[in-house]
Amino acid sequence: MELEESSHLPSSFEKLKITSPMSPSAPAIIPRPQISSCPLPSYHGKGKPRSLVSLCLGVLGQNLEDILNDICEIAPIFPPDIKLAITAIARRKKLLTDDILVALADHMWYILDISGSNVTDVGLVKVAAICTNLRAVDISLCDHISERSVSCLIGHCHSLETLRCGGNPSSNYTARRFLKYLMPTLQCVEEESWEELEDKEISNGAPSLRWLVWPKIDDNSRQILAECPRISINPTPSLLNLRGMQVPREAFPNTMLDDSILEDIDPKTWAVCNVAARIRIQAPSSTFELPIAERFRLAFEERDARLAPKRAKNARQHKRRAERERMTSNMNAKSLALAYKANKYFRNLS
Incomplete structure (x- = not known):
């Protein structure tokens, strides 16, 4: 049996065409290993794994309470999109206050969602002075926001196109109060020549505002805004509205403004579980309550x-x-x- 096996070895070697690497006649041919064609497992239902940045943001968001005391020191090292994602996670975990928002604010932001948070007029005024390129802002369900900070927001953010407000009695009252800042008004400006008037602002209001999302707007406020047909109230999600303009995603009533920022992050990141007991930093105005x-x-x-x-x-x-x-x-x-x-x-x- 051993002789028969040894006699078959040369023929099998000839089929493999194996030659010595030192032989000058022909190069050595090494067979490549075959890779299995088994499909990779799907991680979050989209057919592809999450990016490394999303995984790191998930870990950071789950332990966000532990770094809030040092957020002012570590925030400058993050790029603008990471700061915006951390802000969105903090809002969902009910951790967003004036101090955290101001520490993370960046002039490159184009959206700002503080709905349902403890942000006050102080924080919104400071952020409006920093983030002057905002195009969409959501201040709905904010009990500590008044028309004073909204007027500052409109005055600093000249590219503001979408504003979301209302949601509860306090926010509805604030929305009725700042309607006067949305309407265009002319100023009385006197100069000696037309050239000097070029540098003067002859009108007030929100010149670029196009979309106002206010779910339970009252009839009186609707009649007031009817005098400014440029502003569309609660537009329907469609490609074009009645005026032939494309409705942006930020103006859709049933979507959150910062959903696109966190679409690749695990929702378990902002699951609230005994968060209040672990937080040591609190804004002084977060416990503010209106007198009777x-x-x-x-x-x-x-x-x-x-x-x-x-x-x-x-x-x-x-x-x-x-x-x-x-x-x-x-x-x-x-x-x-x-x-x-x-x-x-x-x-x-x-």
């Missing part, structure tokens, strides 16, 4: 604004009724009315 007198005042002003159109309608009805009564009771007015009708009648006959 201020709540009553806001409720009264909201009710007064809601009933203003009805009062105006009743006033017009009373005025017309009083005019009719005066016409029927006063003989001079009645005679003038009958003379007018007679004159009109004879004019039609002729």
